[in-house]
Amino acid sequence: MSITPIVKYATKSFTLPDTCVRLRSMLDDPMSSIDDMAKVMSVDPSLSAKVLKLANSALFRFPSQVSSVPKALSIIGGEAAYNISMAETANLAFKSFASSNIDFKQFWHKAIMTGLIAQSLVQQKNIRGSERYFVVGILHHLSELVCATKLPEKYSIYKSRLGDHILPMHEQQAVFGFTFAKCSGFILQSWNLPESITEPLLTTELNTDVISQFEQAVIYISAAMAHFEIGREIFEKDELSNIIIETIGLNDYEYDIIFEFAQSESIKIASVLS
Secondary structure (H helix, E strand, C coil), rough: CCCHHHHHHHHHHHCCCCHHHHHHHHHHCCCCEEEEEEHHHHHHHHHHHHHHHHHCCCCCCCCCCCCCCCHHHHHHHHHHHHHHHHHHHHHHHHHHHHCCCHHHHHHHHHHHHHHHHHHHHHHHCCCCCCCCHHHHHHHHHHHHHHHHHCCCHHHHHHHHCCCCCHHHHHHHHHHHCCHHHHHHHHHHHCCCCCCCHHHHHHCCCHHHHHHHHHHHHHHHHHHHHEEEEHHHHHHCCCCCHHHHHHHHCCCCHHHHHHHHHHHHHHHHHHHCCC
16 A cells, blocks of 8 residues: 555644754754754753753763753764654654554553664664664654554554564565555655654665665664564574674674663663653
């Protein structure tokens, strides 16, 4: 089926908060400063509190306490602060697409797990800007809620087809004709989010030519690990999974560490962002 009606439905049903729009505008304006961003964030006490809590969490691992929004911004940077604001926005967006087919608490936990795993995979490769993947991992799940709300019968079929050894993206493609990653990418693109967030989702395809690219491999494997809440074993089931493992280039021990970290921190961070 076509993605277009799903994207239109999501776009009409939820609008990005003004704070996110203004922060993005400032980041894209070379004349704006950290102080300007801090002033915008200070207008939103909830967002300010969450930025401080996350800046002092294991998500960023700073050696000293971050006590103010301007200090947090000077340490983590404007892009990281914007990503945190998008993580909070994800929670608001998810709640606007409530569905009886989904246990929201479990769903939110899975989204945070995906984000933490994605960020940790990138950190293990010493790639800068890893916090972007935290947001991409969370937002990957947006269209699942949209589809559950807009297409409840199809979503029920999708859920019934998932088993202990079925990778979710494959069943999404089979039932809906697209993956949730790709559909979420189009929704986020319609909200004018930056390419750094939308592109990894839009270009995720279930074929060996594309999935062998690093960003797409991260999206695929983080979503699968969060879905099953297990270690590396599930990824040894087919050729595509083995290609992904080779693309990311980590060993068994590193996967175990990543998964243990995501499990231990997901409840705390989900609570901060709720």
